[in-house]
Amino acid sequence: MTSSGHAMRAVITTLRVLETVAELQPVGVSAIARATGIPKSSVHRCLVTLREADWLTSSSTDRTQWVLTGRALSVGIHASVEGGLREAALPTMQRLRDETHETIHLLSYSRDQGLVVVDRLDSDEPVRTWVHLGARVPMHASCSGRAVLAHLPEADVDRLLGGELERFSENTPADKQAVTEDLLTVRKSGYATNNCAWRPGVGAVGAALLDKGGRPVGALAVSAPIQRYDEERAVRLGALVVEAARRIGAKLRST
Incomplete structure (x- = not known):
């Protein structure tokens, strides 16, 4: 086989490993080797190359298990366009950004991938907030996550809040009881709030995007530097994000 042939085979092998991790994550070397028929030594070399x-990257809970990074998720997001979520949301996102002059984040939710940032429209203010595309967002600590949790079945909420919840700041609701109590408020108002609970210096409001069956498929959030965020503004932004999420949901349900 020529050198170019060896190189092509190596690329194909590496892509097979990447695809297998995407399908089975979190997954270890032995499971990848069984699923692909590729020797463990070759699987390990591919994993190191992809890392x-x-x-x-290694799973945060088990260093022997492998998962996709935000970079890989972002490429997948742009390739699949999340089933039309971005197209359905973009006009409303632009309108919401123009109304609020703050950064708008669109997030996709699935049981396997959790909550992932799939699009962003930046604020036109000189000081603004920012989260990179493909970022995984904590369910308990973010307004988007709690907006989604408020629409999930109790069994799913228990599963997502069952482990140790990471504390990002003194404002993080880092135990199940604190989160579930907040969900009662979210269900009444239609939106969740975040006052530096996830990212320092950032306030945000978020609402869930619902499919035809009323299940959450994502969330829409408005985030602002804490200098432009207080309880009164959170109420105003909350009303806007609820209406924006309703419009996007209606568009999703009509397709």
């Missing part, structure tokens, strides 16, 4: 290229 160095920032496509894969």
Whole structure:
């Protein structure tokens, strides 16, 4: 086989490993080898290559398990366009950004991937907030996550809040009881709020995007530097994000 043939085979093998991790994550070397028929030594080399290229990383809960990075998720998001979510949301996102002059984040939710940022429209203010595309967002600590949790079945909420909840700041609701109590408020108002609970210096409001069956498929959030965020503004932004999420949901349900 020529050198170019060897190189092509190596690329194909590496892509097979990447695809297998995407399908089975979190997954270890032995499971990847069984699923692909690729020797463990070759699987390990591919994993190291993909880690160095920032496509894969070790699971935060088990260093022997492998998962996709935000970079890989972002590429997948742009390739699949999340079933039309971005197209359905973009006009409303633009209108909401123009109304609020703050950064608008669109997030996709699935049981397997959790909550992932799939699009962003930046504020036109000189000081603004920012989250990179493909970022995984904590369910308990973010307004988007709690907006989604408020629409999930109790069994799913228990599963997502069952482990140890990471504390990002003194404002993070880092135990199940605190989160579930907040969900009662979210269900009444239609939106969740965030006062530096996830990212320092950032306030935000978020509402869930619902499919035809009333299940959450994502969330819409408005985030602002804490200098432009207080309880009174959170109420105003909350009303706007609820209406924006309603419009996007209606568009999703009509397609």
